Amino acid sequence: MAHGAAKRIALQNEQALRNLRLGMFIPTLLSAVFRLLFRRSSLPPSKGSLALYVVTYLPALFLSRYLERMGTTRRDPTTGALISPGEDLNQPGVTEWCFDILYVTWACQISNGAFGDWVWWFYLVIPLYAAYKLWSNFIGPMLGWSRGASSQAAEGGGEKETVSKRQEKLRKRSERGDPRIRSVRK
Numbered sequence: 001m002a003h004g005a006a007k008r009i010a011l012q013n014e015q016a017l018r019n020l021r022l023g024m025f026i027p028t029l030l031s032a033v034f035r036l037l038f039r040r041s042s043l044p045p046s047k048g049s050l051a052l053y054v055v056t057y058l059p060a061l062f063l064s065r066y067l068e069r070m071g072t073t074r075r076d077p078t079t080g081a082l083i084s085p086g087e088d089l090n091q092p093g094v095t096e097w098c099f100d101i102l103y104v105t106w107a108c109q110i111s112n113g114a115f116g117d118w119v120w121w122f123y124l125v126i127p128l129y130a131a132y133k134l135w136s137n138f139i140g141p142m143l144g145w146s147r148g149a150s151s152q153a154a155e156g157g158g159e160k161e162t163v164s165k166r167q168e169k170l171r172k173r174s175e176r177g178d179p180r181i182r183s184v185r186k
Contacts, residue, residue, distance in 0.1 A: 003082075010085035013071040017089075020102070024064050027106040028057075031113030038114050052120050053109065060105040063098045070095070101126055 067089060074083040089095055104126055111119040174181040
C-alpha cells in the first residue's frame with residue numbers, strides 16, 4: 001500500500017513540475033504578447049518596468065528551482081523503478097505558500113503586460129499576508145492579544161469546562177437517578 005502511495009505522489013509531483021516549468025515560461029510570453037496587443041505605446045518597456053519585472057522574476061525563479069529540487073522523483077537509471085517520489089508538492093504549509101507566491105507573481109506579470117505598471121501594487125499581497133500570519137500565529141499570542149484571550153474576556157473571563165452532548169446527557173440521567181447510570185466515586 002505504501003508503494004502505491006509513493007507512485008501516486010510521484011505522478012502528482014511530475015505533473016506539478018511540468019506545470020511549474022510551463023508557468024515560468026508562459027507568463028513572460030503572455031506579458032509580451034499583451035503589451036504588443038494592448039499597450040503598443042509602452043514599447044519598449046521603461047527601465048522601471050523592466051526592473052520590477054526582473055525583481056519579481058528572481059524570487060519566482062528561486063522558488064520554482066526550490067520546488068523542483070524538492071519534488072523531483074528519483075528513479076533507477078537501469079530499470080526505471082521508483083527510488084524516491086520526492087516530497088509531496090501538495091502538502092500544506094511552506095510548499096503551499098511557495099506556489100501561492102508563484103501564482104501571484106505570474107498574475108502580476110501577465111496583468112502588467114495588459115494593463116500597465118500599476119498592477120505591481122497587487123504584489124504587496126504577499127508581504128501583507130506574511131505579516132498577518134506572523135502577527136496572528138506568533139507576535140499576537142506572545143503579547144496576549146490572541147483571539148482566544150479576547151473572546152474569553154468578552155464571555156466573562158471565567159474558566160468554563162467544556163462538556164460534550166453525551167456527557168451532558170449522562171449527567172442529567174444520573175441526576176434523575178436513572179438505574180442505567182453507575183455513579184463514579186472520585
